[in-house]
Amino acid sequence: MSASSIWIEALKLVYFARVREAVGLESEDRELPSDVQTVGDCVVWLAAQADNYASAFADHSRLRYALDQQLVWEETLLEGADELAIFPPVTGG
């Protein structure tokens, strides 16, 4: 078993705002296939899991990401991370 397959088992996904409502969950733990390497790969894979996931994750222009609580981009590698947050552009303040 490679190192990369170990951390993938532990990835926690957290959702906020419109994404949380579309998915119907605040968070979930997911085992990702080994070809899911980046944040963007993960979003594409999630969109294929169910109809409500497809609508939640269809429009990438309206999604933002934080990996282990740091803002990241679609190109960012998941490797080593514990928690991926997926949410709409922020609207605080």
Next chain:
Amino acid sequence: MSASSIWIEALKLVYFARVREAVGLESEDRELPSDVQTVGDCVVWLAAQADNYASAFADHSRLRYALDQQLVWEETLLEGADELAIFPPVTGG
């Protein structure tokens, strides 16, 4: 008697801050000679009235003016005005 010699009798001079202290007065009424036409003329004329006036009005770069409570320049004509204020650059706020 010309119209201009009438208003000149009524000119009130008011001084503030460093200028007030140098002159030793908060305000005074002055009859100006008829060749004193502008704010700058008035300052030059005042500087010749006494030694403490000379020091108060020597450095024009450190003087500012308000004619009837409106900020004005040395070139502004006194004609028709009731009150000329002479003071250092403002330092409020």
Next chain:
Amino acid sequence: MKLVRISDETIDSAAELAPLAALGGGAVASFTGIARDDDGVVAIELEHYPAMTEASLLALMNEATGRWSLLGGVLVHRVGYIAVGEPIVLVGTAASHRAEALEACAFLIDRLKTDAPFWKKEHRADGSSDWVETKASDDARADKWK
């Protein structure tokens, strides 16, 4: 003095800003964002990402104190339900001179709008609600500081 806080109670602007005025500097700037009386909206619901929010506000505060010579800064953001007319966010900065305080205050609120993990939902009198959309002008203002 640097303070960041997430609050589920009404923000007391006067109490939060008072310590900034006591730091010996000549300038305190503040910005208060208020739940706006807009188009039938009666309340704003503020969702956030608890594991990340405070760290993200602290990162903004540290960026501000690195960029401007500040004596202190305060950043308080409300979460939960907020009635129209109540403060959502308070930014306060203290400096020896006004340029630093004013610029750092504008920086903090502009960047908070694009970088901190908060989401607003508007609740209306008729029971309907909508997530607030981001504004392109917010990105433009935040980019100004890059």
Next chain:
Amino acid sequence: MKLVRISDETIDSAAELAPLAALGGGAVASFTGIARDDDGVVAIELEHYPAMTEASLLALMNEATGRWSLLGGVLVHRVGYIAVGEPIVLVGTAASHRAEALEACAFLIDRLKTDAPFWKKEHRADGSSDWVETKASDDARADKWK
């Protein structure tokens, strides 16, 4: 709502700003200038030109409301003796959106510094006193708005 006032008593920032937060807008910005703890200074004496001061503050406020879409503005300036640590001036602005409130607030304090007839004298613990000199940076900041 436009308010300008010359005050010989301590400025109560919270009380002065409270009405701005109640105008239904989403943004209140404020700036407080404080008598700075500088180099042995114990108090600031503020002289002004009573016949002109209020009108000059009102002219600035009118210029601000003409330039930005404001819901309200407050400009309060202290005169007389002011102990170190106390407010000298308070500027407050309210608008629907933050850009207007922040910019108008910076405009008002920048222009007040060069246009309003106030003069500061610093009093020191040893009994000495000096008139404060203007700063070239003040003119530069005021010129920015022209």
